[in-house]
Amino acid sequence: MTTISRAALHVGSPVLDLVDVDVKDPGPGEILVRMGASGVCGSDRHVLDGDWRMPSPTVMGHEGAGTVVAVGDGVTTARAGDHVILAWFAPCMKCRACAAGRTWVCTGSHSETCLLPDGSSPMTRDGEPVYPYLAVGSMSEYTVVPEQAAVVVPDGVPFEIAALLGCSVSTGFGAVVNDAGVEPGRAAVVIGAGGVGLSIIMALGLAGANPIVAVDVTDEALELAASFGATHLVRAGDDAAAQIREATDGGADYAFEAIGRPESIAGMPELLARGGTGVVVGLPPEDRPVAIDALALAEEGKRLIGSNYGSTVPRRDFPLLASLYLAGKLPVDRLITHRVGLDGVNGAFDAMRAGARGRTVVVF
Structure with a gap:
C-alpha cells in the first residue's frame, strides 16, 4: 500500500x-x-x-x-x-x-x-x-x-516550533552547550543572525555569557539579535573586527560562525582572545577551502572546531529543548x-x- x-x-x-x-x-x-x-x-x-x-x-x-x-x-x-x-x-x-x-x-x-x-x-x-x-x-x-x-515530544509544543527545534535550534543550542561548553561571564561573538545565529544567541543567554556580540549585514537582523539577547551589535564591514575587540575587551572567549561564509570563517581567529575557541557552525558551499592563520592558533592557544548538528543526540536533546520552550526559556x-x-x-x-x-x- x-x-x-x-x-x-x-x-x-x-x-x-x-x-x-x-x-x-x-x-x-x-x-x-x-x-x-x-x-x-x-x-x-x-x-x-x-x-x-x-x-x-x-x-x-x-x-x-x-x-x-x-x-x-x-x-x-x-x-x-x-x-x-x-x-x-x-x-x-x-x-x-x-x-x-x-x-x-x-x-x-x-x-x-x-x-x-x-x-x-x-x-x-x-x-x-x-x-x-x-x-x-x-x-x-x-x-x-x-x-x-x-x-x-509533548503535544503542547506546536508543530511549527517543534520543526525548528529539530534543526536550527538544536544546532545553535548544541554548538554552545555541547561543543563550546560556554561558561558564565565569558565573552562571545556570533557571526550571522539568521535562524541558527539567533538560536546560538538564545543559548548563550541561558549559559550566562556576557557580553554577547552579534554581527550581521543588516539593521533588521541586528534588531532581531538584540531582541534575543545580544548586548552589542556590529555591522559587518572593514572595521567589524576592531569593534568586536573593543566590545569584548580585547577579544572574545568564544566565536560562532553561523552562515557558512568562507571569508568570515577565515577571520575568526582574529576575533578571539588568547585561549579562545572558534566554532564553525555554518556550512559553506562544497569545494570552498578556507585559509586559516595556523600560526596565530598555535602561538596564542586558540582553537577552531567544527560543529555538526551541534553534537545533538536527538533522544536526549529534543525533549530538553521542548521543555525549555514550554517553560518560556526558549x-x-x-x-x-x-x-x-x-x-x-x-x-x-x-x-x-x-x-x-x-x-x-x-x-x-
Whole structure:
C-alpha cells in the first residue's frame, strides 16, 4: 500500500515543483508521519542553488515535525497519534561512534545519501524513486523515517516550533552547550543572525555569557539579535573586527560562525582572545577551502572546531529543548516571521535569497 502525498520536488532547477509522490507504508523499524510543519532552511537553499550535490529528484525539507500515522514491526519508541520531531541525521546505532554515544558523527548512517537504513527510498513517482532530503523530506504531506529519526515530544509544543527545534535550534543550542561548553561571564561573538545565529544567541543567554556580540549585514537582523539577547551589535564591514575587540575587551572567549561564509570563517581567529575557541557552525558551499592563520592558533592557544548538528543526540536533546520552550526559556516562536502553505515555498526561498531574516515555516 502507498499514500499519495503532495510534495515540493527539486529536479535541478532552483524552482521547486509541487507534485504528487507515492509514500510507502512503514517497514520494520520505520515510522509513517503526517507532517504538521517544515522549516525553510538555508541548507535546503544550498541544494536548490547548486552549492551541494544530492541524489535527484529530491523531495526537499529536513526540519520537520508531525503526527505518527503508523509504525512498522519492531518499533517501540512511538505509536500512532504521537507528536514527533524529525532528526535529519539518523544514526545506525552500530558503528564505533554510536557505541561511544557520539551519534552525531555516526559512520553508518544513510541520511546523507537520502536513503533509509536498508538503502531504499520510501518515495516514488511514476514508479521511479525520489529521494527525501537527508532521509526526511519534510516538505511533503507524508514521509517515512527510521525509528531513530522520530523523537516523541509533548503535544503542547506546536508543530511549527517543534520543526525548528529539530534543526536550527538544536544546532545553535548544541554548538554552545555541547561543543563550546560556554561558561558564565565569558565573552562571545556570533557571526550571522539568521535562524541558527539567533538560536546560538538564545543559548548563550541561558549559559550566562556576557557580553554577547552579534554581527550581521543588516539593521533588521541586528534588531532581531538584540531582541534575543545580544548586548552589542556590529555591522559587518572593514572595521567589524576592531569593534568586536573593543566590545569584548580585547577579544572574545568564544566565536560562532553561523552562515557558512568562507571569508568570515577565515577571520575568526582574529576575533578571539588568547585561549579562545572558534566554532564553525555554518556550512559553506562544497569545494570552498578556507585559509586559516595556523600560526596565530598555535602561538596564542586558540582553537577552531567544527560543529555538526551541534553534537545533538536527538533522544536526549529534543525533549530538553521542548521543555525549555514550554517553560518560556526558549522563545522559539519569535524566530518565526512568516507562515506559508506548501504552495508558498518558492516565494519563501526567494525571500531568503533577498536577505529576509527570521524563519519561514511551511504549515500543513
